[in-house]
Amino acid sequence: MDEPRAAKLTDRELDVLRLLAAGLSNRLIARKLDISDKTVKNHLSSIYLKIGATHRTQAALYARHIGLTEPGEAAPSAPAFASGPERDVPHAGSALTARERGVLRLLAAGLSNRLIARKLDISEKTVKNHLSSIYLKIGATHRTQAALYAQYAGLAP
Structure with missing residues (x-):
């Protein structure tokens, strides 16, 4: 692109x-x-x-x-769900388990739960459980926020 x-x-x-x-x-x-x-x-x-x-x-x-930011922002720094005036992202990357980091990397690459499950040889239910845990740890409410977090935190491919 x-x-x-x-x-x-x-x-x-x-x-x-x-x-x-x-x-x-x-x-x-x-x-x-x-x-x-x-x-x-x-x-x-x-x-x-x-x-x-x-x-x-x-x-x-x-x-x-491509550098698109929300109107009024100077640059695409942290994801929108980050807190604080400077939008500091809590670095939850270290709090994530190795498997959660792997799931997050695949999610950030755009894979569906089904494809993540196949790639990691686990069930879709296990993927959903990992995603729930990831969302809780990083403060995301859905997969797009998690993917943006992964990119910002350097966990994305």
């Missing part, structure tokens, strides 16, 4: 992508931009097609890669 692809995005699509990169859900994006959830989904479908992404995690990572 190269930078010129972003030029194909409309201003509204760039706004949606910025908010997605900040870790917001479709519902929160819709509220922030004063549009419907369905309109957000339509914008995301168009964005995925234009940048060659297959899901929101890839799109969020792409947005970070």
